[in-house]
Amino acid sequence: MLAASGGPPHRPDPESGYAVFHNGEPVAHTETPEEAVALVAAALPPDLGPAS
Incomplete structure (x- = not known):
């Protein structure tokens, strides 16, 4: 999965x-x-369900 360690998976890049x-x-x-x-x-x- 795409994600930043300790941060959001996406963020603004100037x-x-x-x-x-x-x-x-x-x-x-x-x-x-x-x-x-x-x-x-x-x-x-593909088998990831909704967040709870």
Whole structure:
């Protein structure tokens, strides 16, 4: 799963819009937050249920 260690899986990047992280390293840059969230959601395990 894409996520930053101790931080959000995506956050604003002043140079390229939004950055998506995995293990604290940037793995993708997007122009919009919606694109960043779509990348993170696409990487979720298929059997992951709703958060409680």
